Amino acid sequence: MAGRRQEIGAAVERILASGRFLLGPELEAFESEFAEFSGHRFARGVASGTDALRLTLVGMGLQPGDEVIVPAFTAVPTVAAVCAAGLTPVLVDVDREMGTIDHRAAQQALTERTRALIVVHLYGRPATIPDIGVPVVEDAAHAHGALGQSNSVAVAYSFYPTKNLGGLTDGGAVVTNDAALADRITALRTHGRSEAGYYEAIETNSRLSEVNSAVLRIGLRSLDADNARRREIVSQYRSASPGMHWPPDHPRHVQHLCVVRVPERDLFRERAPFETGVHYARPVTHEPAYRRFARDPCPHAEDWARECVTLPCFPEMTDSEVDEVSHGLA
Numbered sequence: 103m104a105g106r107r108q109e110i111g112a113a114v115e116r117i118l119a120s121g122r123f124l125l126g127p128e129l130e131a132f133e134s135e136f137a138e139f140s141g142h143r144f145a146r147g148v149a150s151g152t153d154a155l156r157l158t159l160v161g162m163g164l165q166p167g168d169e170v171i172v173p174a175f176t177a178v179p180t181v182a183a184v185c186a187a188g189l190t191p192v193l194v195d196v197d198r199e200m201g202t203i204d205h206r207a208a209q210q211a212l213t214e215r216t217r218a219l220i221v222v223h224l225y226g227r228p229a230t231i232p233d234i235g236v237p238v239v240e241d242a243a244h245a246h247g248a249l250g251q252s253n254s255v256a257v258a259y260s261f262y263p264t265k266n267l268g269g270l271t272d273g274g275a276v277v278t279n280d281a282a283l284a285d286r287i288t289a290l291r292t293h294g295r296s297e298a299g300y301y302e303a304i305e306t307n308s309r310l311s312e313v314n315s316a317v318l319r320i321g322l323r324s325l326d327a328d329n330a331r332r333r334e335i336v337s338q339y340r341s342a343s344p345g346m347h348w349p350p351d352h353p354r355h356v357q358h359l360c361v362v363r364v365p366e367r368d369l370f371r372e373r374a375p376f377e378t379g380v381h382y383a384r385p386v387t388h389e390p391a392y393r394r395f396a397r398d399p400c401p402h403a404e405d406w407a408r409e410c411v412t413l414p415c416f417p418e419m420t421d422s423e424v425d426e427v428s429h430g431l432a
């Protein structure tokens with residue numbers, strides 16, 4: 103960690119000396135390294151994970167009134183991004199075991215206005231992608247390093263500081279194999295200004311800074327090792343408490359959040375000798391601002407929200423901290 107801090111300090115000094123703080127060589131280098139890491143041709147850094155989703159949807163040419171199918175159990179920003187793009191989210195139920203979008207519910211939500219579907223790789227576990235004949239956008243805010251190839255249009259990442267790959271401030275990226283979409287996002291992130299200098303879309307700005315890009319380049323080098331440490335921690339918890347209701351594991355799960363389901367969740371949290379969290383306390387269908395986007399009931403999303411508990415899981419945890427949680431679970 104001390105080494106990483108020194109590297110970040112040196113990178114900040116380098117950027118200060120260069121006088122180039124936005125849209126410079128650090129961003130360019132990060133985009134090329136992150137594209138390669140994710141197995142895509144292009145990466146575009148933007149200001150947040152929410153913007154990575156929003157600009158992807160705008161860049162795909164979706165228009166007001168178009169519908170985007172979204173799981174009802176996710177972080178609110180997945181759905182906020184759809185609304186911020188001027189589109190209509192359609193919230194559907196999630197799979198009972200996995201907590202990720204339920205394929206049948208997605209199929210049933212199709213209408214003549216459906217233009218896209220967002221799959222969320224919840225907690226860092228690669229979700230299966232429904233094939234319902236509409237373009238798919240992947241929300242990988244939890245899933246840096248978890249994903250293989252897919253037929254999606256693009257994958258959106260968040261670099262919020264607590265993510266598996268986190269920056270010093272907000273940040274995000276879109277990765278895609280679609281050159282035209284990548285070019286549109288390049289224009290959209292700078293007020294809609296095309297390479298030829300014309301303003302071809304009405305947009306704000308959405309940029310990943312040079313400092314953040316440099317920090318992410320440093321983090322990227324240890325991402326696989328950090329993810330392996332997360333998996334090791336979770337595997338110890340699972341062995342310590344095999345009777346708990348663990349969601350099915352996956353070999354590429356990167357354990358952004360280590361979540362177990364406990365029917366008496368609040369009592370469990372009160373008694374736990376370690377800190378716990380809840381991701382997420384309500385399905386999006388129960389959030390006042392988003393209720394109106396629910397069409398069909400989402401009972402599995404409600405069950406997840408009622409029972410999910412997040413256990414401590416960070417690559418920086420010491421063995422004795424992990425042992426303490428394991429004993430507390432046993």
Ligand SMILES: Cc1ncc(COP(=O)(O)O)c(C=O)c1O
Nearest residue numbers: 150151152177179180243260262
């Ligand atoms: C699943 C999911 N999608 C999208 C986002 C939005 O990312 P950001 O906070 O970088 O805008 C988050 C953030 O926590 C998230 O958890």
